Amino acid sequence: MRTRPLKVALLGCGVVGSEVARIMTTHADDLAARIGAPVELAGVAVRRPGKVREGIDPSLVTTDATALVKRGDIDVVVEVIGGIEPARTLITTAFEHGASVVSANKALLAQDGAALHAAAERNGKDLYYEAAVAGAIPLIRPLRESLAGDKVNRVLGIVNGTTNFILDKMDSTGAGYQEALDEATALGYAEADPTADVEGFDAAAKAAILAGIAFHTRVRLDDVYREGMTEVTAADFRSAREMGCTIKLLAICERSKDGASVTARVHPAMIPLTHPLASVRGAYNAVFVESDAAGQLMFYGPGAGGSPTASAVLGDLVAVCRNRRGGATGPGESAYADLTVSPMGEVVTRYHISLDVADKPGVLAQVATVFAEHGVSIDTVRQQGKDGEASLVVVTHRASDASLSGTVEALRKLDTVRGVASIMRVEGE
Amino acid sequence: MRTRPLKVALLGCGVVGSEVARIMTTHADDLAARIGAPVELAGVAVRRPGKVREGIDPSLVTTDATALVKRGDIDVVVEVIGGIEPARTLITTAFEHGASVVSANKALLAQDGAALHAAAERNGKDLYYEAAVAGAIPLIRPLRESLAGDKVNRVLGIVNGTTNFILDKMDSTGAGYQEALDEATALGYAEADPTADVEGFDAAAKAAILAGIAFHTRVRLDDVYREGMTEVTAADFRSAREMGCTIKLLAICERSKDGASVTARVHPAMIPLTHPLASVRGAYNAVFVESDAAGQLMFYGPGAGGSPTASAVLGDLVAVCRNRRGGATGPGESAYADLTVSPMGEVVTRYHISLDVADKPGVLAQVATVFAEHGVSIDTVRQQGKDGEASLVVVTHRASDASLSGTVEALRKLDTVRGVASIMRVEGE
Incomplete structure (x- = not known):
């Protein structure tokens, strides 16, 4: 029969x-x-x-x-x-x-x-x-089945091939954003309207799905903080290199230290060149998972096509x-943990901030005071000056996003700070 | 209730x-x-x-x-x-x-x-x-479930952490095998009797399992060609560097070009530094999978502990x-394809061969003739000589292992060839 x-x-x-x-x-x-x-x-x-x-x-x-x-x-x-x-x-x-x-x-x-x-x-x-x-990369099944006996603490992923292609091109050639985007478009890696990719909407949807599975908690698209990568400049890449880093658009899903809440976010970030995600080239995707028992895992492959x-x-x-x-069904939704999904302000990470400042005595002291007043501890400062203008590059220790936002707001009000050239989170350390 | x-x-x-x-x-x-x-x-x-x-x-x-x-x-x-x-x-x-x-x-x-x-x-x-x-790395489930609708052509893996630790140490410090093994033992990465790891027995068992699942064919341990890494020298690493490569102990499961047969083997091999497996450090494991539809995937993580x-x-x-x-069972053994498991002689790959030769005219011509007679095409030759002795480093195009063995046997019989210093396969290109 x-x-x-x-x-x-x-x-x-x-x-x-x-x-x-x-x-x-x-x-x-x-x-x-x-x-x-x-x-x-x-x-x-x-x-x-x-x-x-x-x-x-x-x-x-x-x-x-x-x-x-x-x-x-x-x-x-x-x-x-x-x-x-x-x-x-x-x-x-x-x-x-x-x-x-x-x-x-x-x-x-x-x-x-x-x-x-x-x-x-x-x-x-x-x-x-x-x-x-992440296209062909087995990820949903490993997360919801292979790691079903483990406790996932963090998912850090390059989940959009278009933006990784653009950033990789900027990194390897020194090109600016527009030039790299044009090449991505010409090669078919970017759509005529690249908004969904470059503004992080596509990655945010994936972050919501991954966070939900990883933390057994419903994470809606609205819960995901989202920042695109259209503002990333060639200068940012040079700064990143000086720190031994590169820049990637990351989807980051994290459990808080006390385990009671989770966050999900998408934004460009500096990551050390030694991190396995740093060497993910072109339009490839890769997702790095950290869990209690398994430790650090990475899944790599083509994310689209x-x-x-x-x-x-x-x-x-x-x-x-x-x-x-077999008359059976596979695992369904698992949202039993029902953890609080915290807003971006509660995310704790490090920051790389470039400031354009007046080149005169006392500026560094002023700036450092603002950081201290907001409880943001400074790791390193680099000062470069010429012709009455100077730049200050500050790398902080871990601080909450809310504290950092407060700091930046106060910095903008200082007479001696002419502008905040860039703020970039530092991840994967 | x-x-x-x-x-x-x-x-x-x-x-x-x-x-x-x-x-x-x-x-x-x-x-x-x-x-x-x-x-x-x-x-x-x-x-x-x-x-x-x-x-x-x-x-x-x-x-x-x-x-x-x-x-x-x-x-x-x-x-x-x-x-x-x-x-x-x-x-x-x-x-x-x-x-x-x-x-x-x-x-x-x-x-x-x-x-x-x-x-x-x-x-x-x-x-x-x-x-x-490969310990914590989800691999069996992705192969037998995620890729169940695809056709896997090749599995290339670092599946033994002890040997990867030793080889990584040799690569990064220039240490010899024994020195690196001693350090691995002292740090608890190698057992008192390291035979199962360094002779490739452990990796061969994993290769048999992976090949069986990947090709839907029974592959027994005896079907797996096995060569340990105790003979790898600091000189081999220097040669590898000159080719833009490093050396890894690889488990390689391959489908033949015509699709009718498969091979499984474990041996040290040179792989390009640009290959994702080249940057797998310390005792980590990683497995690279190539399939028809998904393309290239990699799974990375701690392989033991x-x-x-x-x-x-x-x-x-x-x-x-x-x-x-649910009253069900998961996927069982899938061996329906029942492909022929071919012996090592039928494996086709590239080779890096170091010969100690007499430093006199005509030697290169003699050696080249032997390669030609056995149908092994030479890609590059590098000749270095001093004080009446010389070394010849030959890198071949793709040839069968049987042809290469025949070539080496004939080379050993030449008066002008004083010794075959090393033979290493080149993979992952």
């Missing part, structure tokens, strides 16, 4: 979806062997039905995604449309009509993860989304199909 | 076992929340019952491991004894008496993985062993407990 095939509905057939369909076809025998039953592409929902899609039976193509997820005979819905709607409604409808779901939709998961997980659980179905964070993302989607598809055949 | 606790029997209470017991106690609430039911340490089998074991109820301690696994009320047996027997019999007995098994036993898995998987499947139980390869290994064991424990509550 032949085993009943598992039916898969594909929502979206762009860069990722077409690759998922291609691999499902070309590797059908392997997938069947690994699942224990064949998988069958039962329908493909697209926006433009007329487009020629190589290797996809035209009779499977439909523009009516809702009807497809409502068919009732679909085992797994693969959602690679992206965006909030109609993806959200389609996924919820899929659960209600008996399907499990594999999604690559970071924006949706970051915004409505809790509701989607609840819908999956209510209907006894799986929701898997390895592809939503059709094939890599399809690899993650198909890994989930195999898992969900296996679960379905 | 309180959920029935899951009962865990711990076999072995050494460095790893005691850490597993400690975390099970101190993180009991977290584990219960993540599993959905409490886990209870129901028995601990040890060799020396008199030893004081902090935090473990003495009434749980027994020397009769067989009786413990036969109790019938045990849900999961955690085996951290190591070695072949009695571990093998205890695991098999555990399956027969209704328990699933989490093991950290690389030697046993490499030698008898197929039989153990069969026993698990026969009894409808789980066999998990994340801790058997009580806490890191316990992290991996507990991740498996949580997964197995969840499966058990």
Whole structure:
């Protein structure tokens, strides 16, 4: 007796979806062997039905995604449309009509993860989304399964390939932001409108998802502090080099020292050249995880692209199909710890501050007094002066973001401080 | 109504076992929340019952491991004894008496993985062993689940921390092998008898396990070519530097170009300094995976030690407990591809060969002729001579190991070749 095939509905057939369909076809025998039953592409929902899609039976193509997820005979819905709607409604409808779901939709998961997980659980179905964070890099599964017996304290990640490409280019060539962005655009690493990447929205969505899983706590997109990397200058890279550092756009999810609260944030930061994340080049992604028992782990690989993302989607598809055949479901949302998500002001880290100051006696004493009054302890100061102007580079010890903000506000009010050229957090030490 | 606790029997209470017991106690609430039911340490089998074991109820301690696994009320047996027997019999007995098994036993898995998987499947139980390869680094789960929809072509790993510590020390200080080994021993990174590590036995067991999972093919320990790193010299490191390389002891599992066969091997090799594995320092482990769709991935972290290994064991424990509550089992052995495991002679790679030769005209021509006769194409030659003696350093293009062996055998017969100083494979390009 032949085993009943598992039916898969594909929502979206762009860069990722077409690759998922291609691999499902070309590797059908392997997938069947690994699942224990064949998988069958039962329908493909697209926006433009007329487009020629190589290797996809035209009779499977439909523009009516809702009807497809409502068919009732679909085992797994693969959602690679992206965006909030109609993806959200389609996924919820899929659960209600008996399907499990594999999604690559970071924006949706970051915004409505809790509701989607609840819908999956209510209907006894799986929701898997390895592809939503860092493309092909196995990260969701290691965090929610491999480290399920450990206590994660920190996740530090380069989770956006576009910005890493730009920053790497600035670092290696001395180029400015605009020049590096132009090259990224020309090479296809940046979109025509790069806002989601360079302003950190994409990374913030991933940070929310990672923090939620790592800390067993719901972290909403609004909880994530976000600062883009468009203000990073060639001068910042020179300053970083002088400290033995480079600059990366990092997603940082941290548990507080007392363990009672967590924070999630995205911003450019200096990290030591000796840190494993410092050598992550080009459009690659990497995520560094620190936990009580395992210590320091790093996961590295391509964070985007059709094939890599399809690899993650198909890994989930195999898992969900296996679960379905075994009459089981995988791990659902784990938010039992329900820790407080603290605002940015409570984040404690070090800072690198460049000030333009008047080149006259007593300025350093004035500046140092302001830091002291706000409880921010100075690690090193470097003073450079010429022609009546000078710059002061201050690197602090660990202090709260609120204290640092207070310090900077007060510094701006000093007559002798002509401007705050840059403020950069120092991480990964 | 309180959920029935899951009962865990711990076999072995050494460095790893005691850490597993400690975390099970101190993180009991977290584990219960993540599993959905409490886990209870129901028995601990040890060799020396008199030893004081902090935090473990003495009434749980027994020397009769067989009786413990036969109790019938045990849900999961955690085996951290190591070695072949009695571990093998205890695991098999555990399956027969209704328990699933989490093991950290690389030697046993490499030698008898197929039989153990069969026993698990026969009894409808789980066999998990994340801790058997590369300690805390999630690797088994990503390979057998995250990449289940992809085609892995190559696994290149630093999977032994002791030898990486020694080689890193040689590289960074110019020390010889013995000096670096002595330091590793003094610091506790090498055992009193370092044979299993430095001769590559430990890495070979891990290579067999990784190759089996990566290629869905049974790879036995005997199938793995093994060459230790005791012959690596400070001169080899100098040669490596001249090529822009360093030297690592690598476990390499490869699919042949035509896809029909695979090889697994462990030996020291030169890799470019730009390769992500080159910067893996000290006793850390890292595994580089190349697959069709995902591309290049790397997993990095501590490869040994009580806490890191316990992290991996507990991740498996949580997964197995969840499966058990859901009435399901995780993925079992996947050996359906059943590819041919080819011998070392069929491996194709590049070679760096140092020859001591007579410093007279015509030697290079003679040597080059031997390479040509064996079909091994030369990439570069560097000749250095003084006082009637000279050295020739030859770097080849890709050639089969059999051709290279034939070449070296013929070179040794030349009157003008006084000795073959070293042969080192060049990987990761």
